[in-house]
Amino acid sequence: MNLPAALARVLAAALRHPGRSLRHALDLAADLEGRRRAAALGFARGFPSVELTTLTGPLDLTIDPFTFLDGTSRVTDLALLVGLARRLPNAEYLEIGSWRGESLVNVARHAASAVSVSLSEAEMRALGLESQYLGMDGMFLDRVTNVTRVRQDSTTLDFESLGRRFDLIFVDGDHHHDAVVSDTRNAFRMLRDDRSVIVWHDCGNSYEDFRWEVVSSVLAGTPPELRHQLYRVSHSLCGVFTRAPIESGFPSFPAEPRELFDVTIRSRPFARG
Template sequence: MSSKINKILSFIRIILKKPSLINIILDSPLVAEERFKKFYPNFTSLPQIDVEQLGEEIPKSINTFILDGGSLITDLQLLSTLASRQDVKSYLEIGTWRGESVYNVSKYIDDCTTINLSAAEMKAMGLSPEYAEQHGILSSKNPKILHIGANTKTFDFASLNKKYDLVFIDGEHSYEMVLNDTQKVFKHLLHDNSVVVWHDYAYSPQNMRYEVFQAILDGVGNENHAYLYHPKNTLCAVFTKKKLKSSAFDKMKFPEKIFTVNIEKENFS
């Protein structure tokens, strides 16, 4: 008991010395999970699907830097699979980072748009020039890709005056920003057959990210929950009205597939 009391007293002293540390606790995965269960006690995860159900072609070649902040190879393959469909002709993404996602999609779609904070705004926020200037370093290699420098908190999505076949939401991953981006996308940018993909629905293919999960559920509305899925072996959630065969998520399920990855690399500049 004395050990627990000492820990509590130490915690209080640390918080009093640096109150901002309380945010680490409030933003922790455990707190996010408890908050999620309060609002969605009957939701444990999204139903899972095989990527093969989402397209006729499963691309085998993916370009990636394999660095921090990027997507899994299977995430990029998911987007490429959707982009390769005959009924997908336009793509919009929120959150560019180095541009790997939109670059891979642009192999299949000419009409690609990506929205991200401008380098000037990122620098004004105190982010390092090296970080700001890495945004779009791959996607800028394709002149067909339209890069829009804007903050989605204030950007007028209606000004795009367009409905997109495929939308990828991969901006800031706080509950507030995922909710903001999701609500605006569903209000302004979708038609009946649009597909939406969210990145970082999960920390890993077997570990949900609950603040993002809750923002997705809140953002799409109850009427759309039945159209949400988790493609296996990815960090993504998908919205599609296409009827799909799904299975319940089982964190301890034995692997059913093994992936063979052939890696090649070349200099980049």
């Protein structure tokens, strides 16, 4: 479906359900524009897929804390990050875009140190975020002692001021085109060496599709000679850059399961200390 036809259908629906459909129309427009941009760069099919455990090795780990609330990565997204950190001894970890701190805490436990770049309170208030949202910012970070927080919009930060390079970088900030392009360019500048890895969140809307606005923005921010080393990670919402030689491909939809996962869930009350 081309962009004008798709928008015409959604706008017609918006006349019937204005509140619900306007957001859908904007999302669809961004998705179609992202698909067009990706195709123009030679990625009409998106990134080839790589198995999660090809990157992490066999998984046997605990994700803690985890809230199962909006604004949280999926369990397998965090398993990917933790698995990668465990394969990079004494890893320096950079996270661009943090909120409650679930991913930050889970990875920091397996890293030598971690740096979080996220909006300051003033920047969040300027965006209209409410006090309840601000009150949960960094709420889990008292569980680790090796995290440095840099409170500044990542698109205006001079990343050289961090004074170090990183082995593992997780990009999960503003998902609009210009912000993802900026964060991606900075992530590549901050890589330590040829073993270093970048992970982007929300390269898919679900496990087996693409979120084209993000995918095309990652492509735009990646040096052209490295784009062939971008992959979509199975069983997750993530994309990854790695120089490691790995098996990848474009699975059919719906995908045939190649691995199974055992999931045990334990709940407990939570109150801030």
